Amino acid sequence: MTDKQQQAISALSWEERSFPPSPEFVAQANTGPSIYEEAEADWKGFWMKQALERVSWFKKPTQILDESNPPFFKWFADGELNISYNCLDRHLETGGDKVAFYWEGEPVGDERVITFRQLHEEVSRFANALLGLGVEKGDRVAIYLGMVPELPVAMLACARIGAIHSVVFGGFSADALAQRIQDQEAKVLITGDGAYRRGTVFPLKTNSDTALEACPSIENVVVVKRCNNEIAWTEGRDHWYHDLIAAASSENEPVAMNAEDMLYILYTSGTTARPKGVVHTTGGYLAGAVATHDLVFDIKPDDVYWCAADIGWVTGHTYIVYGPLANHTTGVMYEGTPDFPDKDRFWQIIEKYKVTKFYTAPTAIRSFMKWGDHYPKGRDLSSLKLLGSVGEPINPEAWMWYHAVIGNERCPIVDTWWQTETGCILITPLPGAVATKPGSATRPFPGVGADVVDDQGQPVPLGGGGYLVLTRPWPAMLRTLYKDPERFVSAYWSQVPGQYFVGDGCKRDTDGYYWLLGRVDDVMNVAGHRISTTEVESALVAHPKVAEAAVVGRTDEMTGQAIAAFVTLRAGVVGDEALIKELRGWVGEKISPIARPKSIVFTDDLPKTRSGKIMRRLLRDISEQRHLGDVTTLANADVVREITSLAQTSTKED
Numbered sequence: 001m002t003d004k005q006q007q008a009i010s011a012l013s014w015e016e017r018s019f020p021p022s023p024e025f026v027a028q029a030n031t032g033p034s035i036y037e038e039a040e041a042d043w044k045g046f047w048m049k050q051a052l053e054r055v056s057w058f059k060k061p062t063q064i065l066d067e068s069n070p071p072f073f074k075w076f077a078d079g080e081l082n083i084s085y086n087c088l089d090r091h092l093e094t095g096g097d098k099v100a101f102y103w104e105g106e107p108v109g110d111e112r113v114i115t116f117r118q119l120h121e122e123v124s125r126f127a128n129a130l131l132g133l134g135v136e137k138g139d140r141v142a143i144y145l146g147m148v149p150e151l152p153v154a155m156l157a158c159a160r161i162g163a164i165h166s167v168v169f170g171g172f173s174a175d176a177l178a179q180r181i182q183d184q185e186a187k188v189l190i191t192g193d194g195a196y197r198r199g200t201v202f203p204l205k206t207n208s209d210t211a212l213e214a215c216p217s218i219e220n221v222v223v224v225k226r227c228n229n230e231i232a233w234t235e236g237r238d239h240w241y242h243d244l245i246a247a248a249s250s251e252n253e254p255v256a257m258n259a260e261d262m263l264y265i266l267y268t269s270g271t272t273a274r275p276k277g278v279v280h281t282t283g284g285y286l287a288g289a290v291a292t293h294d295l296v297f298d299i300k301p302d303d304v305y306w307c308a309a310d311i312g313w314v315t316g317h318t319y320i321v322y323g324p325l326a327n328h329t330t331g332v333m334y335e336g337t338p339d340f341p342d343k344d345r346f347w348q349i350i351e352k353y354k355v356t357k358f359y360t361a362p363t364a365i366r367s368f369m370k371w372g373d374h375y376p377k378g379r380d381l382s383s384l385k386l387l388g389s390v391g392e393p394i395n396p397e398a399w400m401w402y403h404a405v406i407g408n409e410r411c412p413i414v415d416t417w418w419q420t421e422t423g424c425i426l427i428t429p430l431p432g433a434v435a436t437k438p439g440s441a442t443r444p445f446p447g448v449g450a451d452v453v454d455d456q457g458q459p460v461p462l463g464g465g466g467y468l469v470l471t472r473p474w475p476a477m478l479r480t481l482y483k484d485p486e487r488f489v490s491a492y493w494s495q496v497p498g499q500y501f502v503g504d505g506c507k508r509d510t511d512g513y514y515w516l517l518g519r520v521d522d523v524m525n526v527a528g529h530r531i532s533t534t535e536v537e538s539a540l541v542a543h544p545k546v547a548e549a550a551v552v553g554r555t556d557e558m559t560g561q562a563i564a565a566f567v568t569l570r571a572g573v574v575g576d577e578a579l580i581k582e583l584r585g586w587v588g589e590k591i592s593p594i595a596r597p598k599s600i601v602f603t604d605d606l607p608k609t610r611s612g613k614i615m616r617r618l619l620r621d622i623s624e625q626r627h628l629g630d631v632t633t634l635a636n637a638d639v640v641r642e643i644t645s646l647a648q649t650s651t652k653e654d
C-alpha cells in the first residue's frame with residue numbers, strides 16, 4: 001500500500017518480533033499446520049466433521065448448512081441433541097469422578113470440589129425443580145448471580161429441559177436487569193441473596209426485588225443462599241434454591257432439542273443504545289465451542305484449565321461452561337476479584353490448583369503490570385503451559401510482559417478474537433501450528449472466512465488497514481437478535497453485501513497476520529488520516545513508565561480531530577510536564593508525528609465497562625466538555641470525576 005490516505009484506517013506501525021512454537025510443544029500438540037489446508041479444501045465438510053466427531057447426537061444431522069434465506073443461516077438443521085447431555089451424561093461412564101470445577105470463593109478458605117457426577121446430579125435435580133415451577137420448553141429463564149457453582153447448574157438445567165436461559169451479569173443494576181427481563185419476557189428469575197465482590201456483599205435480591213416491580217412476566221423467583229445477608233421475601237413467589245433441590249428427584253431425562261432450537265439469549269452491553277439480545281442455538285454453537293476450546297487451548301485429559309472471565313459474559317458461557325464441560329475438562333471457577341484480599345490472588349490460585357491453561361483479558365494483564373512483578377514472582381507458576389487473552393486488542397508490551405513474567409518465556413500465548421455474536425473464537429493462533437507475534441490474533445481459525453475491506457467494501461491488500469468482515473457463515477454464529485430480525489440485518493449484514501460486518505478495525509501484515517485495531521466507532525481522524533486508538537495506545541504502553549493508556553479524538557480547529565491521551569503510570573512513577581514531552585516524542589518516533597497526542601492527562605485509572613473494556617466514548621465527552629449522562633453501568637464510576645477535573649486543568653501542547 002503506497003498512499004496511506006487511501007486506507008480506510010491507516011496502518012502506522014509494525015511489530016517485528018515473532019515466536020514460533022517450541023519443538024516440544026509442537027510434538028505434543030493436538031493439531032498441526034495441515035488442519036488449515038484440510039479445512040480450506042472443504043470448509044463446510046470441515047465443520048460437519050467437527051459436529052459429528054465432537055458432539056453426541058440423539059439424531060445425527062445429514063444437512064450441513066442451509067443458505068436458502070441469508071443472513072438467517074441454519075446449521076445441522078435436521079440433527080437432535082441436548083447440550084446438558086453432552087456436558088454431563090456422556091462423561092459419566094468413563095469419567096464421572098473427574099473434577100468438573102474447583103470452585104474458589106472470594107473469602108479465603110471457601111472452596112468446593114465438584115465432580116462431573118455431582119454436577120450431573122445437581123443439574124438433574126434443579127431441572128426437575130424448574131419443571132415443578134411450570135417452566136416449559138421455549139420459556140425464558142433469567143439468571144442473575146455471582147460466580148457461584150449454582151450459576152452453571154442453572155444454565156445446564158435450563159438447557160436440559162429446553163428452556164432458554166439469559167444470564168445477566170451479577171454486578172448490573174436493578175434497571176439493567178429489569179430492561180433485560182422485560183425484553184425477553186422471562187417467566188422465572190434465578191438469583192441469590194447476595195454476591196461477594198472485593199470483600200463486600202452486592203445486594204442481588206434487593207436489586208431483583210426492585211427490578212421485578214416492573215417485570216410482570218416473572219412468576220417465580222429462585223434464591224441461592226450465599227452471603228446470608230438480610231433480604232425481603234415474597235411468599236408464593238420466592239423459593240430457596242436449597243429447598244427446591246432437596247425436594248426434587250435426581251432422575252431427569254434430557255429432552256431432545258433440534259439443532260436450531262434456541263439455547264440462550266445474551267444481551268451485549270451497548271454503551272448508549274438499547275442492548276442487543278444475541279440469540280444462540282444449540283447444535284452449531286456446541287460444535288463451535290468444543291472444536292475451538294480443544295484446538296485453541298490444546299486441551300489434554302489432565303489439564304487444569306482456568307478461564308478467569310465472568311459467566312455473565314459470552315467468554316464465560318463458551319469457555320467456562322459449555323466448551324470445557326463438553327470436552328470433559330477440569331476447570332477452575334473463581335468468585336471474586338484479582339486484588340482480594342491482595343493483588344496476588346490470581347497467582348495464588350494458579351499455584352494452589354496447579355493451573356495448566358490460563359485465559360484472561362488485556363485489561364487484567366495491564367493491571368497486573370501496573371501492580372508490579374513481585375506479585376506473580378512470589379508464587380509458583382511453573383504448572384502453566386499455555387496462556388490466553390481475549391476482549392480487547394492486547395498491546396505488544398502487555399503481551400511481552402505476559403510472555404516473560406507469567407509464562408516464563410515457555411508458554412505459547414493465544415490472542416483470541418471473537419464476539420458475543422460469534423459465539424466462539426474465530427481469529428486465533430493454533431498454538432502448535434502458528435508462530436505468534438505480540439499483539440496479533442494471527443489468522444482465522446480453520447474453516448473461518450475473514451477479510452479486511454475499505455469504505456467501498458473492497459478487499460484491502462496485505463499491508464493495509466480497514467474493516468474486518470467475515471465472508472462465510474460459521475456454526476456458532478448468532479442466528480438473530482431476539483424479536484428484532486430487522487436490527488440483526490441492519491447491524492451486521494447491510495454494510496457489505498453478503499458479508500458479516502464485525503465493527504472492528506483491522507490491518508494485515510505481509511504475512512497475512514490479522515492485527516485488530518479496536519472498534520470502528522473509536523477510530524480518530526487527524527488531518528485526513530484515520531488512525532486507530534489501538535496503535536497509539538500500544539505505542540504509549542510500550543514506554544517503560546506507562547501501564548495503561550486510552551486515546552480519543554477531540555474536535556480540533558486545525559486538524560479536524562486532535563488526539564487526547566489518558567495515561568496510567570506504573571507503580572511509583574510520577575507524571576509531570578517533562579514526562580508529557582517525553583511521551584509525545586516517544587509516540588512520534590514509535591509510529592508517526594501525526595499520531596502524537598496533543599494533550600496527555602495522567603490518571604490513576606481509566607473508565608471501563610463491567611467486562612473491562614475502556615469506555616472511550618466517555619473520554620471523548622470529557623475531552624469535549626460535554627454532559628456525561630449516566631455512568632452507573634461503569635465498573636469504576638469514581639474515576640470519571642477524577643479525570644474530568646484533571647482534564648480541565650491539563651496542559652494542552654502546541
Ligand code: WTA
Pocket residue numbers: 268313314315389390391392393394415416417418419420421441502503504516517518519611
Ligand atoms: C473486542 C468478547 C482485539 C473486539 C469475546 C470485539 C478483541 C469485541 C479481541 C467483542 C482480541 C475481543 N483482540 N479485540 N483478541 N477479543 N475483542 O462481545 O472489539 O464482549 O468486537 O466478546 O471485543 O466483545 P464481546
